[in-house]
Amino acid sequence: xxxxxxxxxxxxxxxxxxxxxxxxxxxxxxxxxxxxxxxxxxxxxxxxxxxxxxxxxxxxxxxxxxxxxxxxxxxxxxxxxxxxxxxxxxxxxxxx
Numbered sequence: 228x229x230x231x232x233x234x235x236x237x238x239x240x241x242x243x244x245x246x247x248x249x250x251x252x253x254x255x256x257x258x259x260x261x262x263x264x265x266x267x268x269x270x271x272x273x274x275x276x277x278x279x280x281x282x283x284x285x286x287x288x289x290x291x292x293x294x295x296x297x298x299x300x301x302x303x304x305x306x307x308x309x310x311x312x313x314x315x316x317x318x319x320x321x322x323x
Contacts, residue, residue: 229260233272248286249294251301255308256286259315266319277318285311 231239238244248256263270263278270278283290285307294300 230270230272230275233275246287246290248290249292251294251296251304252286252289255304256282256311258308259311262312262315263319267322274318274322278315281311281314281318285314 228239231237259278259282263274267274289304
């Protein structure tokens, strides 16, 4: 929602643009977006779309599902965050 102004023709409240995420997932993927903001204060629309794709790639399996708070799930979530942050760093380095 933070970058919705970059997509004036997109209905950000449309079902295809929304996903439910359990609190641990939300916090983890929030760190990805925070890292983006720390590196690029005002990313362009293309960058935001690329980050949306990498978030979907690494976190999509937890969207619109009840989160299993077991050790295996927590380890998988931590691995997803590491992978997403690594991919984000590569993406942003390529743009500099």
